[in-house]
Amino acid sequence: MNVLIVHAHPEPRSFTSALCDLARETLQGQGHQVQVSDLYAMHWNPVASAADFAERQDPDYLVYALEQRLGAKHGSLAADIQGELDKLLWADLLILNFPLYWFSVPAILKGWIDRVLVSGVCYGGKRFYDQGGLVGKKALVSLTLGGREHMFGEGAIHGPLEDMLRPLLRGTLAYVGLDVLPPFVAWHVPYISHEARQDFLVAYQRRLSEIERDQPLAFPRLELFDERLYPLP
Numbered sequence: 683m684n685v686l687i688v689h690a691h692p693e694p695r696s697f698t699s700a701l702c703d704l705a706r707e708t709l710q711g712q713g714h715q716v717q718v719s720d721l722y723a724m725h726w727n728p729v730a731s732a733a734d735f736a737e738r739q740d741p742d743y744l745v746y747a748l749e750q751r752l753g754a755k756h757g758s759l760a761a762d763i764q765g766e767l768d769k770l771l772w773a774d775l776l777i778l779n780f781p782l783y784w785f786s787v788p789a790i791l792k793g794w795i796d797r798v799l800v801s802g803v804c805y806g807g808k809r810f811y812d813q814g815g816l817v818g819k820k821a822l823v824s825l826t827l828g829g830r831e832h833m834f835g836e837g838a839i840h841g842p843l844e845d846m847l848r849p850l851l852r853g854t855l856a857y858v859g860l861d862v863l864p865p866f867v868a869w870h871v872p873y874i875s876h877e878a879r880q881d882f883l884v885a886y887q888r889r890l891s892e893i894e895r896d897q898p899l900a901f902p903r904l905e906l907f908d909e910r911l912y913p914l915p
């Protein structure tokens with residue numbers, strides 16, 4: 683299996699970075715091919731702009747998604763986007779590895795999503811969910827956070843984790859057709875003991891060693907909706 687890990691933490695000695703290193707070593711140890719996009723180390727530019735296109739369909743008015751389509755078709759996307767898109771298309775499994783920032787991904791990772799999940803390749807028209815451009819590939823979200831586990835779930839103060847991560851799990855990864863595996867979560871990371879953090883590393887290693895047997899989360903199938911995307915009776 684080809685694996686792309688997109689890692690977003692500014693500190694190479696962080697616990698989140700340890701999870702990234704562990705994933706690379708574990709998956710390579712199992713014979714998988716692994717590439718890592720370490721966004722801070724790469725000085726990844728997260729800002730979607732007109733500079734992302736060497737040629738423009740409409741030079742006077744920027745419609746980003748339309749220019750993405752043209753750029754992907756004509757090979758005129760900026761080199762950093764094309765490089766990441768090539769890695770994404772190579773991968774069978776995409777791992778997003780990050781610390782939770784404001785119930786979401788760090789801005790640098792949001793900018794990777796905005797610029798690399800290109801319209802016309804990853805989605806477009808009615809190509810989304812089970813008809814998305816990345817059907818057949820899998821995605822795993824691996825995150826660290828400050829909150830405690832009991833703060834998440836039905837009736838808990840922050841509600842269910844999957845609700846918090848909905849824009850990422852459903853609105854992004856499932857939308858482009860990926861089979862989204864249940865997230866791996868390391869809770870309360872800065873405040874627990876070294877030993878408790880080691881337990882998370884052991885649990886992640888175990889999870890990764892069985893990753894090919896993981897069952898994805900359920901998301902809508904377009905066959906259950908009509909032409910105008912109303913639910914079928």
Ligand SMILES: Cc1cc2nc3c(=O)[nH]c(=O)nc-3n(C[C@H](O)[C@H](O)[C@H](O)COP(=O)(O)OP(=O)(O)OC[C@H]3O[C@@H](n4cnc5c(N)ncnc54)[C@H](O)[C@@H]3O)c2cc1C
Pocket residue numbers: 691693695696697698699700780781782783784785786825826827828829830871872876879880
């Ligand atoms: C802008 C911002 C927004 C945030 N929003 C949220 C939010 O919405 N919800 C929420 O819950 N949290 C939030 N947080 C908290 C954040 O998610 C956590 O602080 C973060 O996930 C902790 O992970 P880390 O890798 O940064 O930990 P670090 O602070 O890097 O590491 C924690 C400890 O682990 C140690 N360590 C490193 N490697 C290892 C290893 N191999 N084994 C054992 N220990 C090791 C480090 O030395 C350190 O002592 C936010 C933080 C920021 C900065």
